[in-house]
Each structure stands twice: as structure tokens, then as C-alpha cells.
Amino acid sequence: MSIAAETGALAQLVQVLFSHWKNAGIEFVVLRNYEELPYHTSNDIDILVSPRQRRAAESLLRESAHSCGWILYNRVEFSPVSMFxxxxxxxxxxxxxxxHWLKWRGFTILPAQAILDNRVDRGLFCVPTPAHEAVLNLLTRFIYHGRVKESYKAAITNVFRAQPTEVQGLLADVAGKRLARELLRLVSLEQWDKLEQHGGQLRRAVIMRQFLRRPHFTAVSLAMEAARLLRRIFRPPGVSVLLFGPDGVGKSAVIARLQELHALLFRRSALYHFCPMLLRKKNTGIVTEPHQLPPRSMLVSWLKVLYYFADHWLGYLLQLWPAKFQSACIIFDRHFDDLLIDPRRYRIQRSAWLVRVLRRLLPPRDRVYVLDAPPEVVRQRKTELSVEELARQRAALRQLAAGDPHFVVVDATAPIEAVARTIARDVIESLAARQQRRDRKRGNG
Structure with missing residues (x-):
């Protein structure tokens, strides 16, 4: 996936940023996919900056983006610091x-300063030497996932064949001379399947060499890596989005479009219907007659509400929180509050008081959207519920949303594309507000 600066906004940002960095004496190189910069790039721009200048480089990035009209909506401490x-x-x-380091799980892949010291000037920015770039593109995905990115294979092969001595020396520093020779041979012969069988051997070599050669530095690096992960646990980059509305209001179509619009914002998305359903098999069938069956008894209804409450918490701890940690967008089609809106769908009765108590004890929700449309409009789309029942649910949803800052009522009579873009824009704005709060706590606001 690529980003083309059709309006010139991205090109302007890149030019302003790189000029500011150069004027400030920031040492940096664009690591890959730089051939058409600043006018065209992939979906992210990978930049290596001097470790001692990382904070200054980030500060200038924020200032440059602000001056060009861009809004920072997420800052994530992956292996790099990713700014969205x-x-x-x-x-x-x-x-x-x-x-500011080139590491895998805290272990150095290539020395950052060596790449910066040997950088090649292209005018607006610098790039690595061909040998550094080829080795980095080989090792980065290989050491993490056991494979080499397909689009990089041809360029890696060309450099390995043209500069075998330089390449072997770089690989030997990371993995030892014997494995370096074997990796060089397999790449030069384009035997990628055999190469990828050495992923485990490469990881073991990296770990052993660094513990034996630089034990103190490696221990400190691993401690820093643990601290980075801990910070991300308490400041997860992902978001949870809840959608409410009766059948026929357009939730499924809006959700499908939202997932497409959010593809650039998050690493992945996850969709749930009402609750995670960890405690029973998920039902993916379409509900055509939600009020067909009679309610259960009062006692069974209360037990059912408690069961749903437990499922939401277990799902949050075992699935949703880890997904948010990994920068996922979690979308719910209905949620626990739907027990208040449409109890007959869940065959419960006389449980509203219990639902109201338990909903306050649920894990936090980031953003809740109520798709709102007149009952007559919804009835024309789907006829399962009467106009009177749709009017009751609409009033209940509006009452639930009133005064709650997490709720947003969206006009669902608009076209699906407009509804989805309204929600997507609000998600970004809420993320930007969250980032501002986090910056103030870190002392960057």
C-alpha cells in the first residue's frame, strides 16, 4: 500500500521536516523506499536518527507537522517510535x-552509528550505503518472522552479488563468520526457501554473540526493551469502537466500510458481535426474528446478565487488551448496553437494574456511536420490528447517549459512505485528544 501526495500536503511536510532536521544538525537517513521522496512513498517512512538526537528529532517532527497543518493522533513505542x-x-x-537503534527484541541487528557515519547524501536527505541497506532489509523481517519480504529480494540479491566482501563483514558482526558465509551464498543463489530455514539459527547466534561479547550492554538493552513494553501496556495504541442501532439502520455496511478506512490507522481490526463469547461457541447466523422466543424466568435472566458481564471482562483481559496493545481497532456490533435497549432480543426480563449496575463496572470503552434514523426509515429497510418498537429503542438509545461524552449520535439516513467517514473522522479526533492527554503526562504538551 502506498501514499501518494496528490494534494502536496505530504510532500510539503517531508520537505519542511528534512530541512529543519538538516538545519538543526540532526543526523538521519531514510532507510528504505526513498526513491520517489518527497512526492511518493510507501505507507510509512522509516528513518534512522542518531540515538543522542532522537528526542530533538521527534520534537522537530511534531513542530513541522503542526506548521503544515497535520495533527498527531497516535504515538506508539514499537521497535521504532511510530508517529501517526x-x-x-x-x-x-x-x-x-x-x-534510533536497529534491534530485535533488544538485541542489536546493525549498529546505528555505523550506518549514520557512512550515509550517502541525496540532497534533501541521506540514505544508507547499498550494503547496509541490503543487509538491513534482509535481516529485519527475516529475524522477526523467518522470511524475507518479496519486494526486497531482487535488490538484496544484486547487492550481495556486487559487494560480497562488505556484506559478509556486516553479517559476520551479527551472526558469526560461518553463518554469514552461508547466508551470503544462499542469497546470491536466490535459494530463499533454504535461507529461511536458518531463521532459528540466526536468532540463536545473535543472542549468544551479544551476551558473550557485550554482556552489560545487552542486559541494559533488554531492560530498556522491557520498560518499553511496559509503557505500551499502560498506554495501548489501539482503540475500541462500539456501534448501536436497530436492525436495518445500516450497522453492517458501515462497519465494513470503517474497517477499510481504518486500514492505514491500525495494524489490524477485530469485529465482535455483542460480546467476545469466550464462554460459548460464537453464533454467526443472521437473526431474522429477534423477538420470536419468549423471555426466560427472572432468575435465569439475572444469571444470563451475569454471564454476559463475565464474558465481557474475560474477553477484555484475554483478547481485547492484547489486541489494543498490538494497535488494533476493535469494533463491536452491539455491546452490553444493548441489554437495556432490546432485552427481548436476549430473552431477559426484570433485569434493567442489574444491567445498569454492572455496565458501570465494565472495562472502559473508547468511543460509542449510535446510528440514528426515524423508525419509518428503518422499517422500510427491515420489517422484523414494528414502528412502535423501533421508536421505543430509538428513544432508549438517545436517553443512554445523553450526557455521556463517550457517546456520539450519528445520522444514519445519510449514505453509508458519509456515515462511515463521519465516524472515522471522529475516531481520529478522539485519538488526537487522547494523544494530547498522554503528551501532557509525559511533559510534551
Whole structure:
């Protein structure tokens, strides 16, 4: 996936940023996919900056983006520090990955300063030497996932064949001379399947060599890696989005479009219907007659509400929180509050008081959207519920949303594309507000 700076907004940001960095004496290189910069790039821009200048580089990135009209909506401490920006007038997205070390799980892949010291000037920015770039593109995905990115294979092969001595020396520093020779041979022969069988051997070599050669530095590096992960646990980059509305209001179509619009914002998305359903088999069938069966007894209804409450908490701890940690967008089609809106759907009765108590004890929700439309309009789309029942649910949803800052009522009579874009824009704006709160706590606001 790529981002083309059709409006010039991204090109302007890249030019302003790189000029500011150069004027400030920031040492940096664009690691890959730089051939058409600043006018065209992949979905993220990978940049290595000097470790001692990382904070200054990030500060100038924030200032440059602000001056060009971009809004920072997420800052994530992956292996690089990833900065996600959005332009409110062009709706463009930009991601800058700031590396100050080149590491895998805290273990050094290539020395950052060596790449910076040997950088090649291209005018607006610098790039690595061909040998550094080829080795980095080989090792980065290989050491993490056991495979090499397909689009990089041809360029890696060309450099390995043209500069075998330089390449072997770089690989030997990481993995030892014997494995370096074997990796060089397999790449030069384009035997990628055999190469990828050495993933485990490469990881073991990296770990053993660094513990034996630099034990103190490695221990400190691993402690820093643990601290980074701990910070992300308490500041997860993902988001949870809940959608409410009766059948026929357009939730499924809006959700499908939202997942497409959020593809650039998050690493992945996850969709749930009402609850995670960890305690029973998920039912993916379409509900055509939600009020067909009679309610259960009062006692069974209360037990059912408690069961749903437990399922929401277990799902949050075992699925949703880990997904948010990994920068996922979690979308719910209905949620626990639907027990208040449409109890007959869940065959419960005389349980509203219990639902009201338990909903306050649920894990936090980031954003809740009520798709709102007149009952007559919804009835024309789906005829399962009467106009009177749809009017009752509409009133209940509006009452639930009133005064709650997490709820947003969206006009669902608009076209699906307009509804989805309204929600997507609000999600970005809420993420930007969350990022501002986090920055103030870190002392960056």
C-alpha cells in the first residue's frame, strides 16, 4: 500500500521536516523506499536518527507537522517510535517510524552509528550505503518472522552479488563468520526457501554473540526493551469502537466500510458481535426474528446478565487488551448496553437494574456511536420490528447517549459512505485528544 501526495500536503511536510532536521544538525537517513521522496512513498517512512538526537528529532517532527497543518493522533513505542499524523483538510495519513537503534527484541541487528557515519547524501536527505541497506532489509523481517519480504529480494540479491566482501563483514558482526558465509551464498543463489530455514539459527547466534561479547550492554538493552513494553501496556495504541442501532439502520455496511478506512490507522481490526463469547461457541447466523422466543424466568435472566458481564471482562483481559496493545481497532456490533435497549432480543426480563449496575463496572470503552434514523426509515429497510418498537429503542438509545461524552449520535439516513467517514473522522479526533492527554503526562504538551 502506498501514499501518494496528490494534494502536496505530504510532500510539503517531508520537505519542511528534512530541512529543519538538516538545519538543526540532526543526523538521519531514510532507510528504505526513498526513491520517489518527497512526492511518493510507501505507507510509512522509516528513518534512522542518531540515538543522542532522537528526542530533538521527534520534537522537530511534531513542530513541522503542526506548521503544515497535520495533527498527531497516535504515538506508539514499537521497535521504532511510530508517529501517526492526519491532515484534516485532505484526509491524508502519514506515518513516520523513528529508529534510533536497529534491534530485535533488544538485541542489536546493525549498529546505528555505523550506518549514520557512512550515509550517502541525496540532497534533501541521506540514505544508507547499498550494503547496509541490503543487509538491513534482509535481516529485519527475516529475524522477526523467518522470511524475507518479496519486494526486497531482487535488490538484496544484486547487492550481495556486487559487494560480497562488505556484506559478509556486516553479517559476520551479527551472526558469526560461518553463518554469514552461508547466508551470503544462499542469497546470491536466490535459494530463499533454504535461507529461511536458518531463521532459528540466526536468532540463536545473535543472542549468544551479544551476551558473550557485550554482556552489560545487552542486559541494559533488554531492560530498556522491557520498560518499553511496559509503557505500551499502560498506554495501548489501539482503540475500541462500539456501534448501536436497530436492525436495518445500516450497522453492517458501515462497519465494513470503517474497517477499510481504518486500514492505514491500525495494524489490524477485530469485529465482535455483542460480546467476545469466550464462554460459548460464537453464533454467526443472521437473526431474522429477534423477538420470536419468549423471555426466560427472572432468575435465569439475572444469571444470563451475569454471564454476559463475565464474558465481557474475560474477553477484555484475554483478547481485547492484547489486541489494543498490538494497535488494533476493535469494533463491536452491539455491546452490553444493548441489554437495556432490546432485552427481548436476549430473552431477559426484570433485569434493567442489574444491567445498569454492572455496565458501570465494565472495562472502559473508547468511543460509542449510535446510528440514528426515524423508525419509518428503518422499517422500510427491515420489517422484523414494528414502528412502535423501533421508536421505543430509538428513544432508549438517545436517553443512554445523553450526557455521556463517550457517546456520539450519528445520522444514519445519510449514505453509508458519509456515515462511515463521519465516524472515522471522529475516531481520529478522539485519538488526537487522547494523544494530547498522554503528551501532557509525559511533559510534551
Amino acid at each position: 499524523f492526519w491532515h484534516p483538510f485532505t484526509s491524508e495519513h502519514a506515518q513516520f517510524d523513528l529508529f
